[in-house]
Amino acid sequence: MQALLISPAWSRCCTWGLIWLVSASFLNSPENSSKQFSYSSCPLRVVRWEFQTSVVSRDIDIAAKLIGAGAATVGVAGSGAGIGMVFGSLVIACARNLSLKQQLFSCAILGFALSEAMGLFCRMVAFLILFAM
Structure with missing residues (x-):
């Protein structure tokens, strides 16, 4: 009230x-x-x-939370695809020039970390939608 x-x-x-x-x-x-x-x-x-909410309104709110959290987790799949591309490109680059293996590997680890961070951010947003709102 x-x-x-x-x-x-x-x-x-x-x-x-x-x-x-x-x-x-x-x-x-x-x-x-x-x-x-x-x-x-x-x-x-x-x-x-006083605000009165009906059972139908609460069901719609819960459904909207679940749909929003599902949409937010799409970025996790994109993160997985990005990690696959980074390490696939590392294998191709090492096959072409093996002498640059150490430098290429450090760049690949940086790309892996950035791609994984985006996936974790998407998961964090999904949990915020589910449990914080």
Whole structure:
């Protein structure tokens, strides 16, 4: 439940549609239907605003989380393909010029690390979508 404080001056200068959106739950709630507040006795009135979610809405939210996490893990497959390309290119380069093996291997390890990091970032985003939101 949230409580909003609205001043009388603010409610007089705003349009009726905005005031109705904010204060509809306050005016229609059963505990406040018998009470009448006057602006002269209370400088601020408290508006209670409750959000109600249905079972269908929660199911849609869970489905959206699962779809988003699945879409975020596509980058892991791309990381695997990138690692395969790096080491495939290393084998081809070493077959062409064996004297550059050590220098090529250090470049290949750098490419492997960058490609693996992107896969881990994608996995981290998937876990954030699933468990943090």
